[in-house]
Amino acid sequence: MKKGESNARGTSLVFKRLGHRKVFLSGERKFMASFDSSKLSYEYSALIRARSEDDVRETLKLANKYKIPVTPRGTGTSLTGSASPVKGGWVLDVSLMKRIAIKKDKAMAIVQPGAVVSEIQKVSEKEGLFYPPDPSSLKYCTIGGNIACNAGGMRCAKYGVTRDFVLALEGFMPNGEKVSWGGEYKKFATGYNIRDLWIGSEGTLGVVTKAVLRLIPKPDARWTSVAAFNSEKKALQAVRALLGEGLTPSILEYLDEDSIYCAEEIAGVRLFKKVEGKPLLLIEFDGSASELKDSKRRLKAWAERWAIAVKSARSESEAENLWEVRRKCSGAMYALGNAKLNEDIVVPLENQIRFSESLKRLKRKWNLPMPTFGHAADGNLHVNIMFHREIREECVRAEGAVQDLMETVVSLGGTISGEHGIGLAKSPFLRIARNTAEISAMQAIKQALDPNGILNPGKVFEPYHVWKKTPVAIHLPWDKKPILKR
Numbered sequence: 001m002k003k004g005e006s007n008a009r010g011t012s013l014v015f016k017r018l019g020h021r022k023v024f025l026s027g028e029r030k031f032m033a034s035f036d037s038s039k040l041s042y043e044y045s046a047l048i049r050a051r052s053e054d055d056v057r058e059t060l061k062l063a064n065k066y067k068i069p070v071t072p073r074g075t076g077t078s079l080t081g082s083a084s085p086v087k088g089g090w091v092l093d094v095s096l097m098k099r100i101a102i103k104k105d106k107a108m109a110i111v112q113p114g115a116v117v118s119e120i121q122k123v124s125e126k127e128g129l130f131y132p133p134d135p136s137s138l139k140y141c142t143i144g145g146n147i148a149c150n151a152g153g154m155r156c157a158k159y160g161v162t163r164d165f166v167l168a169l170e171g172f173m174p175n176g177e178k179v180s181w182g183g184e185y186k187k188f189a190t191g192y193n194i195r196d197l198w199i200g201s202e203g204t205l206g207v208v209t210k211a212v213l214r215l216i217p218k219p220d221a222r223w224t225s226v227a228a229f230n231s232e233k234k235a236l237q238a239v240r241a242l243l244g245e246g247l248t249p250s251i252l253e254y255l256d257e258d259s260i261y262c263a264e265e266i267a268g269v270r271l272f273k274k275v276e277g278k279p280l281l282l283i284e285f286d287g288s289a290s291e292l293k294d295s296k297r298r299l300k301a302w303a304e305r306w307a308i309a310v311k312s313a314r315s316e317s318e319a320e321n322l323w324e325v326r327r328k329c330s331g332a333m334y335a336l337g338n339a340k341l342n343e344d345i346v347v348p349l350e351n352q353i354r355f356s357e358s359l360k361r362l363k364r365k366w367n368l369p370m371p372t373f374g375h376a377a378d379g380n381l382h383v384n385i386m387f388h389r390e391i392r393e394e395c396v397r398a399e400g401a402v403q404d405l406m407e408t409v410v411s412l413g414g415t416i417s418g419e420h421g422i423g424l425a426k427s428p429f430l431r432i433a434r435n436t437a438e439i440s441a442m443q444a445i446k447q448a449l450d451p452n453g454i455l456n457p458g459k460v461f462e463p464y465h466v467w468k469k470t471p472v473a474i475h476l477p478w479d480k481k482p483i484l485k486r
Contacts, residue, residue, distance in 0.1 A: 003067075007089065010066030011045045014090070017058055022049050033091045036076035036083035037137075037478070038425060039471035044071075044085040049093045053178070053209050059092055060207065060454075061176035069457050070174075072203040074114055074142030077135075077478055079342060080423025081466060082149065082202045086458040094144055097209065102127050108167065108184060109213040113144025120213070129215040132159035132250075135419070137478045144208050149421035150200035157377035158250040158286075159216075161419065163199045168212035171198070174205075174450040184212055197445070202421050203456040205449050219286035222250070224319040225299060226271055227307035228278040232256050235279040236352045238306035239376045242283075243349070247298055249377065251284035253326055256356070258371035262332035263325045267483045271325055275309045281376065282326055284319075329373060330384070334482035336369040337386030337394070341402050341467065343426075347379045347414035358408045359383065366401035368394070380418035389470075399467055406432050428463040 015023045024030040024047040035041040045068070050056050063070045069089030076083050085091050098114035104127045109120055117131075117138040124131050134153035135141055141151070147169070152161040168182030181195035182188045188195075198206050229235035235254060242252070255263070256279050263269045264276060271280070285295040296312075303310045313319035333340065347355045363370050374381035385401050387394040406416050406429040416426050416433045430439065443461060446453075458464065 006066045007045055007068055010062050010068045011090070014046065014048060014059060014062050017062075018048065018055060022051065022055060023047070024049070033073065033076065033093055034085060035472055036073065036078040036081060037476060038079055038081040038084060038423070038466065039474060039476075040081050040084050040086075040424065040466060040469050041472045042085050042088065044088045044091060046090045047093060048090055049096055051096050053172075056092065056094065056172050056207055056209055057176045057178065059090065060172050060174060063090060063454050064175045064452055067452050067454060070454050071456055072144070072148070072207050074145040075116075075140050076476075077137040077141040078145060078149065078421070078423060080149075080420050080425040081464075082421055082423030082456070082459055083145070084424065086424060086464070089454075092207065094207070094209070095142055098142070102129065102215075103184065104129065106184060107215045109215055110184070111143050111211050111213060113142060113147075113208045113211070115143045117141055117143060117146060124215050125218055128218050130218040131165065131213060131215055133162050133165060140478045143211060143213070147199050147208055147211060148201065148203045149419065152375070152380065152419035154251045154253060154375060156375055156380065157252045158248050163196065165214045166195065166199055166211055167214050169195050169198055169208050170210040171206050171208040174452065174455045179206070182212065186214070200421065202423060202459055204446060204459060205455065207455070219250075220288050221292055222284055222286040222319070223292050223296060223313065224282070224284045224322050225303075225310060225312040226322050226325070227281045227283065227303050228272055228275045228309040229281070229306065230278065230308055232279045232356045233353050234306065235281055236356060236376070238281065238302070239352070240349055241306060242299075242302055243377060245298065245302065247295065247302070249283050249295075250286045251282065252375070252377040253282040253373065254376035254381070255280045255282070255326065255329060255373040256371065258369060259329045259333075259373045260325070262335070262371055263329040266332035266335045267328035269325045269328045271311055271322065272309045278308065280325065282322065326373070328483065329371065331480040332483040333369075333371050333384055333386055336371070337388050339387050339389040339398075341385040341387075341398055343383045343385070343402065343405060343416070344374075344418050344420045345381055345383060345405070345409045345414055345416060346418040347381065347409060347412050349379050351412040351414070352376075352379060352381075355381075355409070355412055355414070358412070362401060362404055362408065366397045366404070368397055368401055370401070375418075378418070379414065395467060399465070402467075403429070422460045424459060424464040425466045427460060428465060430460065
């Protein structure tokens with residue numbers, strides 16, 4: 001059977017077996033699943049909105065039989081194109097599978113893949129428990145997608161990433177066979193650890209239908225401060241000093257001078273009256289009253305040695321005001337260019353100052369703004385290469401700049417992605433970060449678990465230049481609203 005005939009036959013069967021309430025062959029709903037937050041849209045045959053494990057099983061069995069590509073997705077908040085159906089075929093949407101059950105005695109959450117992260121946090125906190133991972137799209141993103149790319153967030157400074165809170169996974173192999181990797185227990189040493197192989201595999205090795213998450217006691221309180229520094233070098237030195245003194249902030253966010261320019265001069269957010277244009281560290285501690293008291297004392301002593309200005313929140317509303325500078329700077333960057341390459345690189349702490357100096361060189365070399373902010377405690381920084389998509393010469397420079405950036409990061413002992421994953425956007429750079437033996441091992445795993453190559457094909461390994469494809473002009477609910485002037 002030819003490829004087109006096979007696709008048509010499989011699509012006809014999945015529509016017949018699951019019905020028109022679950023399978024969409026045309027229309028707005030289908031179009032909206034043709035892209036993720038990268039807004040790279042592709043033609044494909046059918047959107048399947050699974051409501052049960054049986055739906056997932058049937059979809060994968062048919063897809064595997066007829067060798068039809070399947071792109072799993074939740075709400076589509078991925079920035080890398082990992083949930084865009086670049087090879088056509090079917091999109092398997094599991095966002096309707098969203099049950100959440102809390103086992104308080106075990107400190108666990110049993111969740112389906114479509115459960116929204118903020119809802120998991122809300123339900124957990126009602127029981128006095130806490131799920132720490134907090135990607136910026138947490139009000140929209142689903143736990144299935146977080147598992148697929150091993151999402152992080154600002155609280156990684158103290159608590160780690162999604163992988164650190166996944167105890168077990170259930171789901172389906174590409175051929176539709178049901179598997180369980182672990183269970184509702186905290187110890188697991190029975191055979192290979194395929195659970196951790198699925199985490200971060202970007203939907204290329206299996207489809208998750210249930211996860212067991214580890215919860216911890218909810219912190220009693222939190223305390224937020226912001227500190228300004230004379231230079232970016234001083235701010236990054238201060239990060240290592242703070243961590244070296246044994247302080248464990250739950251959040252430690254760095255904003256460079258260009259990010260502060262965007263926040264202050266474009267968005268109009270100023271935290272200090274007499275200190276302008278200086279890099280900032282946003283710092284948050286959580287814990288018991290006695291723990292916060294000790295953290296406040298030690299932070300004050302640290303700030304006296306390193307910072308030129310400090311402001312602390314005395315209430316939740318004041319803390320929210322401090323966070324405005326972090327929330328507004330991203331949208332304000334669009335005053336510097338109408339297109340952005342958002343790279344979530346990682347650099348070892350000891351090389352962050354060298355990276356900051358290298359970034360200044362890249363800005364001069366490519367003559368493009370590159371405001372940078374991110375998670376200073378783990379070296380996961382977001383470099384935003386801004387350019388104007390309608391100016392061809394700027395597009396060429398942006399392409400050169402991102403290649404140069406990735407090579408620089410790896411030369412400093414870092415890596416090309418800390419929490420977004422590879423998807424399409426970073427696929428050209430995988431061979432910079434991983435050698436031939438490592439990539440061959442990954443591809444051997446893919447071939448062994450998905451011999452027909454149906455799950456999320458075209459991602460990770462095949463170089464794809466996203467900047468050469470025009471994104472669809474559409475506003476998504478989680479998009480940062482552009483701030484073009486004060």
